Structure formats: structure tokens, C-alpha cells
Amino acid sequence: MSRLSLATLDLARSRPNVTMPPVDPAGQQVGILHLGIGAFHRAHQAVITQEAAAATGDTRWGICGVTQRSDTVARQLRPQDGLYGVLERSPEGTRLQLTGSVRDVLYPEAQQDELDARFDDPAVTVITLTVTEKGYRRAGNGRLDLTDPLVAADLASNPAAGRPVSAVGRLVRGLLLRSRGCGAPVTVLCCDNLNDNGTVVAGLVADFCAALPGAVGEPLAAWIEGNVSFPCSMVDRIVPATTAADRADGQALLGLADEGLVVAEPFRQWVIEDSFVAARPAWERAGAQLTKDVAPYELMKLRILNGSHSTLAYLGALAGYATIAETVGDERLLAVARGLITEDVIPVLQAPDGTDLAAYGEQVLHRYTNPALAHRTVQIAMDGSQKLPLRLLATVRDNERAGRQARWAARGVAAWMTYLASPTARTGMPLPVDDPLAARLTASVRGRTDAGGIVDALLAYPEIFGADLPDSAWFRAQLTEDVAELL
Incomplete structure (x- = not known):
């Protein structure tokens, strides 16, 4: 041809x-x-x-x-x-x-x-x-x-x-x-x-x-x-x-x-x-x-779309789902993404002029359901060490400053940690680690099954978590609980 x-x-x-x-x-x-x-x-x-x-x-x-x-x-x-x-x-x-x-x-x-x-x-x-x-x-x-x-x-x-x-x-x-x-x-x-x-x-x-x-x-x-x-x-x-x-x-x-x-x-x-x-x-x-000002739009997309996308990618891959459309077909995982958007992100986010953040969030979740678009979970899961600080950890910090706990954002971070520790999904699907820090991250946690040890090892990366989040008692405890459950 x-x-x-x-x-x-x-x-x-x-x-x-x-x-x-x-x-x-x-x-x-x-x-x-x-x-x-x-x-x-x-x-x-x-x-x-x-x-x-x-x-x-x-x-x-x-x-x-x-x-x-x-x-x-x-x-x-x-x-x-x-x-x-x-x-x-x-x-x-x-x-x-x-x-x-x-x-x-x-x-x-x-x-x-x-x-x-x-x-x-x-x-x-x-x-x-x-x-x-x-x-x-x-x-x-x-x-x-x-x-x-x-x-x-x-x-x-x-x-x-x-x-x-x-x-x-x-x-x-x-x-x-x-x-x-x-x-x-x-x-x-x-x-x-x-x-x-x-x-x-x-x-x-x-x-x-x-x-x-x-x-x-x-x-x-x-x-x-x-x-x-x-x-x-x-x-x-x-x-x-x-x-x-x-x-x-x-x-x-x-x-x-x-x-x-x-x-x-x-x-x-x-x-x-x-x-x-x-x-x-x-x-x-x-x-x-x-x-004149892109920042509100940028944060809206990074926190709502990119944050939920990464969370669904790690949770979906761990469950053995190959695509995001399959992942949001699982009501339990869809509920995590919706909770992240409505309970963690929107309360600490400035809406761009004329934008309904709740409607935008629902539009994002609807886009994920497109069965014709085979967006692979392991593709979205790459480069987590670079993406999480912007997509999830910023939401955790903004909630802490507001005296709140970003429960669902912590779940997304725990899913990333569990993904790094798990060579395969529950179904046996391989979980490759494609990340600039891949060698160090996998050496730290790949194959481990002790939730506390996994969390401690990964929180020790200041280039990802900074100096503040490792000192957050609720965050460390929540991560440990979630990683134990996801394992």
C-alpha cells in the first residue's frame, strides 16, 4: 500500500x-x-x-x-x-x-x-x-x-x-x-x-x-x-x-x-x-x-484531571485493569477519583472566572469512560516521581495549610508506593517502573511487603516529598494503612 x-x-x-x-x-x-x-x-x-x-x-x-x-x-x-x-x-x-x-x-x-x-x-x-x-x-x-x-x-x-x-x-x-x-x-x-x-x-x-x-x-x-x-x-x-x-x-x-x-x-x-x-x-x-493569568486554569487541570488520572492509573494497574476506561468501570475506584476531586481538590482550589469546578470534575470523569480510547494505565503510571509533587502532593499541602487532611490524595500516593513495590498486579499483569529515579526506587522497595517499611523508604526521598511531608504524622499513618490494604 x-x-x-x-x-x-x-x-x-x-x-x-x-x-x-x-x-x-x-x-x-x-x-x-x-x-x-x-x-x-x-x-x-x-x-x-x-x-x-x-x-x-x-x-x-x-x-x-x-x-x-x-x-x-x-x-x-x-x-x-x-x-x-x-x-x-x-x-x-x-x-x-x-x-x-x-x-x-x-x-x-x-x-x-x-x-x-x-x-x-x-x-x-x-x-x-x-x-x-x-x-x-x-x-x-x-x-x-x-x-x-x-x-x-x-x-x-x-x-x-x-x-x-x-x-x-x-x-x-x-x-x-x-x-x-x-x-x-x-x-x-x-x-x-x-x-x-x-x-x-x-x-x-x-x-x-x-x-x-x-x-x-x-x-x-x-x-x-x-x-x-x-x-x-x-x-x-x-x-x-x-x-x-x-x-x-x-x-x-x-x-x-x-x-x-x-x-x-x-x-x-x-x-x-x-x-x-x-x-x-x-x-x-x-x-x-x-x-492574562493562566494559573487558575493550570492548577484546575493539574489537580483535577492529572491528579485523578495518576490516581486511577496506579489503582487500576494494581487491580489488573489495562486501561483507564476499564478502571473507572470499577465503582470503587471511580469513587476514589470522585472523592479526590470533590473532597480534596475543589475545597482548596481557586476557580477560573466563569468555571464550575464541580461540573469540570464530572466532565473529566466522563472523558475517562470513553471505551474507544485505550489509554493504558501503565503508560500513565510512568514518571511518578516527577508527576506526584504537582498532581497530588500539592493538594496534600494545601489541605494541611487549611487544617484539613487530603484523604483521597493520600490514597493516590499510597497507590504509587504500592505500584513501585509490586512486580505484578493481582491478575499477574506486569507493572513496569519507567521513571528517572527507577533504579533507586525499585532498589528501595521492589518486592517488599511490609507497608511501614515501604512508606518509610519512599518518604525518605526529599526530591519527591520535601522536608515537610515526612514529618506529617497523619500522612505517614494514612499512607501506611492504605499501602497495607492495597498490598
Whole structure:
């Protein structure tokens, strides 16, 4: 079967349940450089950018995607001229949206010169990032981890001539080349699940600059201060990992092979702080919301959606459920997620203007029931050491400050602890640990069955729990009780 590309695109034009790109892909120039071109970006920001271009007729906003760790996405998309499908699954049916906003994909290990040229291109006025929480290489205090091997290697090399491998290292090198080259202002827009994410990235960039030799870092930091903005944003769309069955379904709909296919739910949301120092796409014409303050939206999503998602992932995996839809079919586990949202999160959360938090929470739980969206529990369970502080432990702390005990959030943390200790689920399903701290965490608790010992061992990680939570008597006692029950 022929493969999707510009040459074969017309073959899909008459296919039912297939939507063609709303603008001519070949007619778009690159105006956005994106670091971390995984499935989420392709199902979210790239789709909204395409629709914004269609709404305005503005052809300046093609995307050059940059792979972070391997050339897989480059091998998927370059032979397809950047084209790919978004397989949108819902209980009402499946449809395929063809997307053409990605106009180039670079693998820095082999194409550093091309990446350098994109950073220094004055036509590129927005740099976006989806590198996951762990990709920012932060230490326990939230600052850049200068001892991280990738960060240390980047700092040890010539920032203008080396080949950086960390996300922050690549970004700083690119900004350095731009400051010495075209000098044009640029906006860096983080689209990852981090509290105050734009401010976080600005701080990490400043930390990297401060660790460079003064003759390099100081003028660069000054240039960034005057020419780069770091807006915050909140993104939301459930995007499970693409399976062979998904690709077969996409091929049946399209009549062409598509190696870059991604899968998503119908729902999507993008809230962006309106703080840009250069031109940007009219994303609001495609449903994005521009606002002065993203924080309430960001916390709402992190605490309600991401917190309940992680809790359900660990509880569901322990029970042997392969997907979130199966997990919420268990009324006991659904009750934990609902309790987390209504009893722990909402009482200590500021609602964005015009938002009903209870209704939002019920909408989130309903989205989880989509049986057509096979979002795997063990996929969501990855990187817990990075995710829990934002998704659950912040809720625990806010409740403690309010004189309350976050009973259900503690249950979610206990489920993570039990997951780490348990090689398999009750059904025998393997429970893999995919985490930046995996070696240390599994050495501490894997295979143990003493609840108190498991809790003590994991609370001893200050980079996860800080110095305060291990001293909370009720929290330690509740974790021990819950882990014993879950074991």
C-alpha cells in the first residue's frame, strides 16, 4: 500500500470519515520551532495551529519539529512530507483528521546545523516545547539540576559549537546563536504540565546561563531579558500511545499507510498567557483561550484531571485493569477519583472566572469512560516521581495549610508506593517502573511487603516529598494503612 505524502494526498480526498488538511501544506512557511515533537504535540498544538491558519489565511505558521531522544518521529514523518493523521475516537465513532502543519522534522544528532539555522531564522518567532516533566532536568528545589549528566555535559562543551543533548541546553544554545545572529525577538512557549510553566522554563534558562562562563552567560542573559518572553500555558487532550491496531484502523479509513498516526479524544483545551514579544498564530481563532493569568486554569487541570488520572492509573494497574476506561468501570475506584476531586481538590482550589469546578470534575470523569480510547494505565503510571509533587502532593499541602487532611490524595500516593513495590498486579499483569529515579526506587522497595517499611523508604526521598511531608504524622499513618490494604 502507498504511504501518505504530498504526492498521494489526493487519493484520500474522497474517503468517508477523513478530513483533509484545511490549508495547503506545501504553501506554509516555517514560523514555529517545536522541541519534543511527540504524539501530544501532533494531536494538540499542531492541529490548533493548522485550524488557526485556515481561519486567517496566514501561511507563516508551519512547524519545524525537533526530536529529543531518537530519530523515530523523523523517520515516521519525513518520508510523508510531515503529513499524518489524528485518529479521533469517541463512543459515537472514529474519524481521521489529516494534519499538514508540520513542515520539517529534525533529529539534532544528525542535523545540528539545520537546527541552528532554524533558531537563527527571523521568520521563526515562536519556540514551543513538550518535553515532559522529566525533560527539564530539575533538581528537588525546582532549579536546574547542574549535576544531571546531560546538563553537565552540555555545560562542559562550547555552547556555540557543541551538540547539546538536554532540552534546556538545546534551547540555550539556540538563543545564544540567535542573539549573535539575527537578534530578532522570540517567544518561548512551554506546553508541559508544570505549575507556572513559562516562569519555570525562564528560570531554568537563567540557571543554565549563570553556569556558563561569564563572558558568554552574562551577555546572553541580558539579551534574553530584553528579547525573549516565556508565557505560561495549559494544555489538555487525552492522547494514548498509538498501537498497531490504531495504525490498521487509520490505514483502513485513509487507504494509505501512515507511520506518523496519533490517537486522541475529541476534547481539547489550550489556555495561553497573552505575553508575546513577536508575531504569533491567531490560535484564538481555533478555540484557544488567551488570558492574562493562566494559573487558575493550570492548577484546575493539574489537580483535577492529572491528579485523578495518576490516581486511577496506579489503582487500576494494581487491580489488573489495562486501561483507564476499564478502571473507572470499577465503582470503587471511580469513587476514589470522585472523592479526590470533590473532597480534596475543589475545597482548596481557586476557580477560573466563569468555571464550575464541580461540573469540570464530572466532565473529566466522563472523558475517562470513553471505551474507544485505550489509554493504558501503565503508560500513565510512568514518571511518578516527577508527576506526584504537582498532581497530588500539592493538594496534600494545601489541605494541611487549611487544617484539613487530603484523604483521597493520600490514597493516590499510597497507590504509587504500592505500584513501585509490586512486580505484578493481582491478575499477574506486569507493572513496569519507567521513571528517572527507577533504579533507586525499585532498589528501595521492589518486592517488599511490609507497608511501614515501604512508606518509610519512599518518604525518605526529599526530591519527591520535601522536608515537610515526612514529618506529617497523619500522612505517614494514612499512607501506611492504605499501602497495607492495597498490598
